[in-house]
Amino acid sequence: xxxxxxxxxxxxxxxxxxxxxxxxxxxxxxxxxxxxxxxxxxxxxxxxxxxxxxxxxxxxxxxxxxxxxxxxxxxxxxxxxxxxxxxxxxxxxxxxxxxxxxxxxxxxxxxxxxxxxxxxxxxxxxxxxxxxxxxxxxxxxxxxxxxxxxxxxxxxxxxxxxxxxxxxxxxxxxxxxxxxxxxxxxxxxxxxxxxxxxxxxxxxxxxxxxxxxxxxxxxxxxxxxxxxxxxxxxxxxxxxxxxxxxxxxxxxxxxxxxxxxxxxxxxxxxxxxxxxxxxxx
Ligand code: TA6
Numbered sequence: 684x685x686x687x688x689x690x691x692x693x694x695x696x697x698x699x700x701x702x703x704x705x706x707x708x709x710x711x712x713x714x715x716x717x718x719x720x721x722x723x724x725x726x727x728x729x730x731x732x733x734x735x736x737x738x739x740x741x742x743x744x745x746x747x748x749x750x751x752x753x754x755x756x757x758x759x760x761x762x763x764x765x766x767x768x769x770x771x772x773x774x775x776x777x778x779x780x781x782x783x784x785x786x787x788x789x790x791x792x793x794x795x796x797x798x799x800x801x802x803x804x805x806x807x808x809x810x811x812x813x814x815x816x817x818x819x820x821x822x823x824x825x826x827x828x829x830x831x832x833x834x835x836x837x838x839x840x841x842x843x844x845x846x847x848x849x850x851x852x853x854x855x856x857x858x859x860x861x862x863x864x865x866x867x868x869x870x871x872x873x874x875x876x877x878x879x880x881x882x883x884x885x886x887x888x889x890x891x892x893x894x895x896x897x898x899x900x901x902x903x904x905x906x907x908x909x910x911x912x913x914x915x916x917x918x919x920x921x922x923x924x925x926x927x928x929x930x931x932x933x934x935x936x937x938x939x940x941x942x943x944x945x946x947x948x949x950x951x952x953x954x955x956x957x958x959x960x961x962x963x964x
Pocket of ligand 1: 832935
């Protein structure tokens with residue numbers, strides 16, 4: 684399989700990002716003077732046709748195996764397609780770039796026989812703001828799932844806590860997917876974690892090792908997905924070092940399962956992820 688094109692670099696006066704046209708995947712983002720906020724695997728495969736491990740993969744138009752569990756590729760085809768590079772804009776304080784995926788002919792008609800246009804814009808200030816707009820360009824309604832599957836770099840996931848989800852319920856996809864559980868406290872990591880939280884609020888990732896808080900805000904999203912593969916999951920993944928599970932946590936702004944987005948012909952939906960970093964006092 685052909686190697687994928689290397690990432691483009693985009694900079695504002697206060698942060699810089701690297702973005703692949705393949706999957707329109709943000710591969711790195713750092714405010715000036717900060718370590719990269721996004722994690723990427725040293726063993727990521729960089730070949731067309733395969734997903735790239737790290738950054739912010741776009742999962743769309745289905746999540747995991749989709750509504751019936753059988754859709755392939757896993758997490759949809761948006762992350763393994765080349766997106767068209769569109770307009771870049773600069774202001775004295777910001778930079779932005781846009782990517783387009785025009786699905787005028789369904790490429791996976793068995794699983795998603797619908798026509799849509801997706802536009803993804805990434806704006807850089809001292810925040811990263813990623814906006815995924817999906818428009819129904821078909822003559823019939825459809826529903827789709829989506830996730831901005833962000834991999835956040837952390838000092839050691841065992842020391843990380845996530846605020847903002849206490850009082851919410853979640854599906855525990857790793858251990859007991861058949862029933863909902865309640866989150867009573869901040870989220871901590873002691874085992875494989877793969878949860879779909881019912882929440883449209885913002886969250887904060889506290890990372891005492893890297894001495895920073897990562898504030899993750901969103902709009903147009905009913906779910907947070909929180910994932911860490913832990914020891915066994917990392918061993919099973921061929922594109923991840925055995926010990927890499929300690930170095931990241933995925934916190935994903937999503938609309939999945941019963942929160943799939945319904946679009947009438949001509950309608951559009953926007954999913955927005957806004958990431959900001961504050962040093963720990
Ligand atoms: O978002 C969590 C999840 O769906 C997990 O179940 C895990 O499989 C992860 O995504 C990574 O999926 P991938 O297809 O990129 O290996």
